[in-house]
Amino acid sequence: MKMGIELEATPSVLDEKLTFVKVHMPWDVLCTYAEVLHIKLPIQPNDLSSRPSAWRYVSWVTKPFNPSEGRIGKEAEFFTAAFEKDRLDNFFVKDKDTFFTQAMRSRMAFYILSRAPYEIRGSIKKFGINKLLDGGVYRAAYPLHDSRFNVQSAEKGCNSERFLLYEEWAHPKSFYKMQPLDLIRKYYGEKIGIYFAWLGFYTVMLMLAAIVGLGCFIYGFKTQETSTWSKEVCDPEIGGKIVMCPQCDTCKYWTLNSTCNTSKKLCIFDNFGTLVFAVFMSVWVTLFLEFWKRYQAELEYQWDTVEFLEQEEPPRPEYEAKCIYERNNPVTGKVPYTACGRCFRISLGIGTIMLILASIVAITVYRLVVFITFSAKLRNHNLMDFEPIREYVTPQMATSVTASIISFVVIMILNMLYEKVAIWITDFELPRTKTDYENSLTLKMFLFQFVNYYSSCFYIAFFKGKAVGYPGDPVYLLGKYRNEECDPGGCLIELTTQLAIIMGGKAIWNNIQENLIFRYCTRSGSEKVKPRWEQDYQLQACSKLGLFYEYLEMVIQFGFVTLFVASFPLAPVLALINNLCEIRVDAWKFTTQFRRIVPEKAQDIGAWQPILQGVAILAVASNAMIIAFTSDMIPRLVYYWSFSVYPYGEHANNTMEGYINSSLSIFNISDFKRNPRNTNILLPYNFTTCRYRDFRYPPGHPREYEQNAYYWHVIAAKMAFIIVVEHIVYFTKFILSYVIPDVPYKVKEQMKREKYLTQVILHETNLKLAWATDGLGAPCGPQSHFVWPSR
Structure with a gap:
């Protein structure tokens, strides 16, 4: 008062x-x-x-x-x-x-x-x-x-x-x-407005990505039946006569054509259209960020935040309560500006990152155990002898689906744990102002969620099946669990399954959670009797973190859309559907369920902008490596453009015939050390060798079971592909960011006009006062600062 x-x-x-x-x-x-x-x-x-x-x-x-x-x-x-x-x-x-x-x-x-x-x-x-x-x-x-x-x-x-x-x-x-x-x-303030502007712009840009991604998916779906390598896998005379080595110590031998359906599904996502789409998405993410800067500049001018002056924020109550030392504030020159051993608190808080590393190891070990368990179940119950099961269910498929579902459940549980850990660390660091607190928590929560949501995807894409040895000398984790191998078609289909389950499950769970938790507030008495302030008091209070969780949800989704899009071109489609619902759900919450938020000024989306830029840069390398190391595209291209004769198949006339045979190495069953020949195998013919996915010399060769020349050709092609694609895409991103100005020319004109009017209109008073008289009646005209002679 x-x-x-x-x-x-x-x-x-x-x-x-x-x-x-x-x-x-x-x-x-x-x-x-x-x-x-x-x-x-x-x-x-x-x-x-x-x-x-x-x-x-x-x-x-x-x-x-x-x-x-x-x-x-x-x-x-x-x-x-x-x-x-x-x-x-x-x-x-x-x-x-x-x-x-x-x-x-x-x-x-x-x-x-x-x-x-x-x-x-x-x-x-x-x-x-x-x-x-x-x-x-x-x-x-x-x-x-x-x-x-x-x-x-x-x-x-x-x-x-x-x-x-x-x-x-x-x-x-x-x-x-x-x-x-x-x-x-106008109603909620610039901070709420800029969030919905960003979410709407992101959704509109997703429409283009969704159309191209859907076209890529349709192309793969139409060509799956005509794929040469898929035909060879399903052909009884080719894939039906290729006996594959066991992929674990308790697994059975199996024929290649048992993965016929998986091979067809793989062709939907692993084709040349996916390569084009991955490059397109690398350019799309640059266009999205650059055009968002332009749109944001327009909003800054329209909403009068171009020269927004941040006010000196008061300290948080928690900060004042725990700090006892005082010193002069370097900004205002006033006391107190408390200090609380910030370096010590930050250093101690960083140590809790070990929790995340422990969870990654636990999930990896789980995947190995589940694969062994499923393989043993199939072997003990002879399910592979039942034709429908053998055709549609494989140990790889069972492990992929169930591990993805369980991983999603684990992710949701760890999500709550990481949230509490991030808040605890930030509270312990004791940031001085609300803005400092939000920025510190934003970085921690994103890093935690990045590891939580993406660790399983990175494992499948870049680690699974990369260090497995060969059947006679497999690699064991912790000396006990044999490293799991990829399906003969590669790990791409498993990565696609993982992304679809996690991304789709997360979207469904978030929408269900928001609609169930946020309910119409309990009404007692007549709305006409209760005054406005009492009706609003019965609404739910907004979180102290405001839009933090809304941004976090969308940025995690942005990572799924950009980081792994080479394996799942339908990711933009799922994201688009989710965002169309998310906009209306968030609007419904703010309008009907929440008390009115205190309006705040904001120029941009804050700390989330550099995070998006970092994800965009990482996405280029991630997709290039997925195509090179996770998909089977580079070995196919090497086979297609090569005119050499390789040990296990002859390539001629630039066709893909014989590719499957050339991509599988031979192993002599008598060379098994820890996994002797299974005497219970039920096959219509005798065999002494089995095949496995690798490029190694055959038994009897002077360098038997060592990588052959084809292996090094493929490695060289993969590295060349990554270097060329990354440089081309990064150069394109640089050119686009340079050509597209951050502020539209029209906005620049209006800003100049506004500054001119400010000087003319608001400062005319100063010009009049300069010629006015003082209190004694003496003229107060302008003083002479320059003198020059004249004739």
């Missing part, structure tokens, strides 16, 4: 022990703190003629997808300037009641409340409503909604912006409409 605001206490109509304190902001206080916070307000309508859009001829196509113009009209464009109370006449004040928006009023009120001093025990001074909330003096502090979400306010002069947002944005019937971003920003 000493700072100029008015307080009004009102008892609750439902709880006699509850009292609401309403905060009113008089006009003079609003003007004062609008100047303190450097809030930009209109000075003159925008007089720059807008250039005709190239899309104006097809506007009739997009018109049905826009919000209803009768309800949400296009806001007038103004040039703005930082508010100055002494120059109020220079600002475009049409109505004092609407000059400051509701979001501006709430922001100024919270600024005062968060800095208002109070005393306890007569001498100890404290600051801010946050400290009182943390101590339980007040139960909550929140801005009021302007009306009920499903009923337009009957109060005269009330805009019912919440009702408009629900009808045109959050209601299920409006799922196909574009988001009213200006109204979202």
Whole structure:
């Protein structure tokens, strides 16, 4: 009250022990703190003629997808300037009641409340409503909604912006409409607005990626029956006569054609279209980030955050409570600026990363144990002798599906554990301000989630089947578990299965969780009887971290779409479907279930921007390595373009005939050391050798079971492919980032025009004062600073 605001206490109509304190902001206080916070307000309508859009001829196509113009009209464009109370006449004040928006009023009120001093025990001074909330003096502090979400306010002069947002944005019937971003920003503030702008832009860009990815999938689906290597695997005269070596110490011998269905499915994802799509996605992610910068620059200008001045944040209550040492604040020069041994706390907190490494080892060991268990079950129960099971179920397929499902469950469990660990570490580090706390937690949570969600995918893509030795001398993990091998077609189909289950399961789980946890608040009494502030009190309080979990969910999804897209071209399609639901679910939560959030200014998406850029850079190397080391594309290309004769097959006329035979090495069963020939094998013919996936010399050769020349040719081709593709893509990314300016030319023109008007309009007063007289009547004209002679 000493700072100029008015307080009004009102008892609750439902709880006699509850009292609401309403905060009113008089006009003079609003003007004062609008100047303190450097809030930009209109000075003159925008007089720059807008250039005709190239899309104006097809506007009739997009018109049905826009919000209803009768309800949400296009806001007038103004040039703005930082508010100055002494120059109020220079600002475009049409109505004092609407000059400051509701979001501006709430922001100024919270600024005062968060800095208002109070005393306890007569001498100890404290600051801010946050400290009182943390101590339980007040139960909550929140801005009021302007009306009920499903009923337009009957109060005269009330805009019912919440009702408009629900009808045109959050209601299920409006799922196909574009988001009213200006109204979202006006009602919730720039920080909420920039999140939904980014989410909407990301979803629109996903449409292009989804179309190309779906086309790649259809191409693979159509060509799976005509694939030469798939035909050879399924051919009884070729794949049916190739006896494969056991892939574990308790496994049986098996014929290659038992993986016929797996081979056909592999052809859907492992084809030359996938290579094109991987390169396309590497370029797409660059275009996405560059065009987002341009779109973000437009929003910065439209929402007046171009020269946004960050205010000095007050310390967090937890920081003040635990810090006892004081020193001068280097920014404000005031005391206290407490110090709490930050280096020691950060160093100690980093040690908990060992928990993540332990979980990775545990999941890897699990996969090995499950593979051995399934193989033993199939052997003991003779399931492989039953034709339908032998045709559709293999140890590799059973392990892949079940391990992916269990891995997803483990990921969800570890997700909760890592979240608590990340929060604990950040709390222990004791960041000084809310922004410092959010940035520190953002980095930790992303690293934890990165390892949690992607570790199994990286294992399958780059480690599984890479160090297995050969049947006579396999490699054992911890001296006990034999390293699991890939299917003869490679690990790509297993990586695809893993991605589909984790990505799809995560999207389904998140949507179910949000719809079940966030429910309509319990209503007691009539809505017409309860006042607005009491209705809002019964809504759910927003998390202290705000949009943190919303961003985290989308950034993890962005990683799935970009890092492993070479193995799963349908990832953008799944992401697009999920995001279309996510936008409406988030809109529904904010509009109907949450109390109104304190509006905050924001120029960009904060710490998530460099994280996205890091993921985009890593995605190029990841996809290149997946194509080189996980898929079978490079060995096929080497076979196709080679004219040499290799030990196990003859290549002629640039066809793929004989590729399967050439990609399998021969092993003499009598050379087994730890796995003698299985006498229970039921095959219609006798055999003395078996085949395995590798490029090694055959038994009897002077260098038997050593890698042959073909192996080194393939390795060289893989390394060359990675180097060439990475350099081409990175060079393309550099050219695109250089050619596409971060700020559109139109926005630059408007910014220059705005600065000019600010100088002309707001500083004319200074020019007039320069020629005015002082209190004694003496002229106060400009002093001479330059003198030059004249004739």
